[in-house]
Amino acid sequence: MSTATMAGVEVRLNEEGFFEDPTQWTEDMAVEMAKADGIDTLTDQHWTVIKFMRKEFFEKGTGPTVRVLGKTSGVSVKDLYALFPKGPAKMAARIAGIPKPKGCI
Amino acid sequence: MVVKNQTHKIVILGGGTGGTLTANRLRRHYRNHDVHITVVDQDDHHVYQPALLFVPFGLAHEQEIVRPRHRQLHKDVEFVQQAIDRVDLDRDTVVLEGGRELPYDVLVVATGATLALDETEGLTGPGWNERVFTFYDLAGATALEAALADFDGGKLLVNVVDLPIKCPVAPLEFCFLADWYFNERGIRDKVQITYATPLDGAFTKPVASERLSTLLAEKGVELVTEFNTGEVMGESEDGTGGKLVGYDGRELDFDLAVVVPLHSGAAYVGRSEGLGDDLNFVPTDQHTLQSKARPNVFAIGDATNVPASKAGSVTHFEGEVLVDNIIRFLAGEPLAEGYDGHANCFIETGFGKALLIDFNYDTEPLPGHFPAAVGMPLLKESRLNHLGKLMFQWVYWHALLQGRDIPGIGTTMPENGKDHPTDRTHEEITV
Numbered sequence: 351m352s353t354a355t356m357a358g359v360e361v362r363l364n365e366e367g368f369f370e371d372p373t374q375w376t377e378d379m380a381v382e383m384a385k386a387d388g389i390d391t392l393t394d395q396h397w398t399v400i401k402f403m404r405k406e407f408f409e410k411g412t413g414p415t416v417r418v419l420g421k422t423s424g425v426s427v428k429d430l431y432a433l434f435p436k437g438p439a440k441m442a443a444r445i446a447g448i449p450k451p452k453g454c455i
Numbered sequence: 456m457v458v459k460n461q462t463h464k465i466v467i468l469g470g471g472t473g474g475t476l477t478a479n480r481l482r483r484h485y486r487n488h489d490v491h492i493t494v495v496d497q498d499d500h501h502v503y504q505p506a507l508l509f510v511p512f513g514l515a516h517e518q519e520i521v522r523p524r525h526r527q528l529h530k531d532v533e534f535v536q537q538a539i540d541r542v543d544l545d546r547d548t549v550v551l552e553g554g555r556e557l558p559y560d561v562l563v564v565a566t567g568a569t570l571a572l573d574e575t576e577g578l579t580g581p582g583w584n585e586r587v588f589t590f591y592d593l594a595g596a597t598a599l600e601a602a603l604a605d606f607d608g609g610k611l612l613v614n615v616v617d618l619p620i621k622c623p624v625a626p627l628e629f630c631f632l633a634d635w636y637f638n639e640r641g642i643r644d645k646v647q648i649t650y651a652t653p654l655d656g657a658f659t660k661p662v663a664s665e666r667l668s669t670l671l672a673e674k675g676v677e678l679v680t681e682f683n684t685g686e687v688m689g690e691s692e693d694g695t696g697g698k699l700v701g702y703d704g705r706e707l708d709f710d711l712a713v714v715v716p717l718h719s720g721a722a723y724v725g726r727s728e729g730l731g732d733d734l735n736f737v738p739t740d741q742h743t744l745q746s747k748a749r750p751n752v753f754a755i756g757d758a759t760n761v762p763a764s765k766a767g768s769v770t771h772f773e774g775e776v777l778v779d780n781i782i783r784f785l786a787g788e789p790l791a792e793g794y795d796g797h798a799n800c801f802i803e804t805g806f807g808k809a810l811l812i813d814f815n816y817d818t819e820p821l822p823g824h825f826p827a828a829v830g831m832p833l834l835k836e837s838r839l840n841h842l843g844k845l846m847f848q849w850v851y852w853h854a855l856l857q858g859r860d861i862p863g864i865g866t867t868m869p870e871n872g873k874d875h876p877t878d879r880t881h882e883e884i885t886v
C-alpha cells in the first residue's frame with residue numbers, strides 16, 4: 351500500500367494503483383488520474399462509464415468486467431476500448447476509484 | 456403447527472454432471488414417498504465433456520464418450536426430456552417449452568454454461584468450421600479432427616475470447632497436445648503454434664501461471680497475453696488465411712484457428728425474472744450453494760456465479776454440500792457453509808504425461824503432492840497424472856455421476872502435501 355496526493359488530498363492506493371477506499375474518490379481526482387493516463391479530457395461518455403462502474407461497485411461489491419460493461423452500460427465494447435485504450439475494465443476502474451474488477455478463475 | 460406426511464417435490468433443471476449427481480444422491484438419502492425427484496433436460500445425450508479435448512486428435516470418439524442421460528439416473532428419478540422455457544419464482548413453478556408446468560418445493564439449477572458464439576463478431580461467419588473451429592462441443596471437436604488431419608503446416612492459433620470458460624486449463628492442454636500431435640506426424644517444424652489469451656499470463660493463478668508459461672515455452676508455443684478478440688475474420692480477401700483482430704488493433708494471422716468462445720448461463724435463466732445476472736449465471740452463495748434469488752432455489756456447477764473454476768471436479772465437490780443443504784432446508788434447519796471452492800484438475804501435457812493442480816477459494820495451485828505428502832505430484836509433469844486423467848472417465852460414469860464419494864478425495868481441499876511458496880525457494884517451484 352502507498353499514499354498519493356490527488357486534487358490536494360492524500361489517498362491510499364494499493365500496489366497496482368487502485369484506490370484502497372473508494373469513498374476517498376472525487377471527480378477532480380478522476381480528471382487528474384485520466385490526464386496521467388493519457389486522457390486529456392473526460393467526455394460525457396467517459397463519465398457515463400465511470401459513474402456506471404461506481405454504481406455497480408457499491409451495489410455488487412465488485413466492478414463489472416468489460417463484457418458486462420458492454421452489455422449494461424449503454425456503451426459498446428468497441429467504444430469502451432476507444433475511450434479507455436489501456437483496457438476498459440482496469441483503466442476505468444482505476445480512474446473511477448474502485449478496486450480492480452475481480453477476474454474469473 | 457401442522458404435521459402431515461407430504462411428499463416434497465424437488466425439480467432439478469439440467470441432467471448433466473451436476474443435475475445427475477444431485478438427483479442420485481438425494482434419491483439415496485430419501486425414501487420414495489418423502490420426496491419426488493424430477494430431472495429436466497432438453498436432450499438425452501450425456502457427453503463426457505473432458506474427453507472433447509481428445510476428440511480433435513483422434514484420441515477419443517463420439518461413441519465412447521456419449522451415453523443416454525436417463526440411464527445415468529436412479530430408476531426412481533423421473534426424467535423429463537423437454538427444453539425449459541422459464542422459471543416463475545413467485546409461483547414456485549418451472550414452465551417447459553410447450554407449456555407443461557412443474558411446481559416445486561425445492562429447485563436446483565444445474566443447466567451449466569452455453570457457448571455464446573454470436574457475441575463475437577465474425578466467429579460463425581466465413582470460414583466457420585472450415586478454418587475457424589471450437590472443440591467445446593461435440594460437433595465442433597469432431598469437425599476439428601478432420602481439419603487437423605488435413606493440416607500439413609502453417610499457423611495454428613488457439614484463442615480464448617474471455618473468461619469465464621469451462622475448464623480454463625483445457626485450451627492450454629489443447630496447445631500441449633497439438634505440439635505432441637504434430638511431432639507424432641513428423642511435421643512439428645512446419646507448424647507454428649500460438650496461444651492468445653486475454654489474461655496477463657498463461658493462467659489466472661500466479662504460481663501455476665508461471666509453471667504453465669514455462670511449459671508453453673519449452674514446447675515452442677508462442678504466448679500472446681492481454682489479447683481481447685474483437686473480431687474473427689475467417690477468410691482473407693485472397694481466400695488463404697484468416698486473422699483475429701484485437702480491440703486494441705493488434706492482428707494475429709492464422710491458417711487454422713481454434714477459438715474458445717464466450718460462455719453464458721442458459722438463455723431461459725435470462726427469461727426468468729430475478730433468477731440470473733447479466734450473463735445469465737445464477738448468483739449463488741459460494742459456501743452454501745443456495746441461490747440469492749429465493750431460499751428454496753439452489754444452484755450447482757457451471758450455472759452458478761461462484762468464483763470457482765467451471766469444472767466437473769468443482770461440481771462433484773459442490774454436490775455433497777448442496778445435497779446436505781437441501782436436506783437441512785427441507786427439515787427447517789440452518790444451512791452449512793460447507794463448500795470451500797475446492798477444484799482439482801489434471802492438465803494433459805502431451806507425450807503421455809500430465810500435471811495435476813489442486814486449489815480452493817483461498818489457496819492457489821501449489822507444488823507438492825496430492826492428496827497428502829505421498830501421492831500424485833502437483834504442478835509437475837508425470838505419467839501417473841496422465842493415467843489419472845485417462846482413468847477419470849471410468850470414475851465419472853461409475854462413481855461421480857452416481858453421487859458416490861471418490862475414495863481418497865474429500866470435498867474440502869487437503870492442506871497436507873502442499874508446498875507453500877514460503878516453504879520453498881522460488882527456483883524449486885519452477886523446475
Ligand SMILES: Cc1cc2nc3c(=O)[nH]c(=O)nc-3n(C[C@H](O)[C@H](O)[C@H](O)COP(=O)(O)OP(=O)(O)OC[C@H]3O[C@@H](n4cnc5c(N)ncnc54)[C@H](O)[C@@H]3O)c2cc1C
Nearest residue numbers: 469471472473497504505539566567622756757766767768
Ligand atoms: C472441452 C472441455 C474439457 C473439460 N475438461 C474438464 C476436465 O478435465 N476436468 C473437469 O473437472 N471438468 C472439465 N470440463 C468441465 C465439465 O465438463 C463441466 O464443468 C461440468 O460438466 C459441469 O456440469 P454441469 O452440471 O454444471 O453442466 P453440464 O454437465 O453441462 O449440464 C448442463 C445440462 O443442462 C441442460 N440444459 C441447458 N439448458 C437447458 C434448457 N433450456 N432446457 C433443458 N435443459 C437444458 C444441457 O442439455 C446439459 O445437459 C471440461 C469441459 C469442456 C467443454
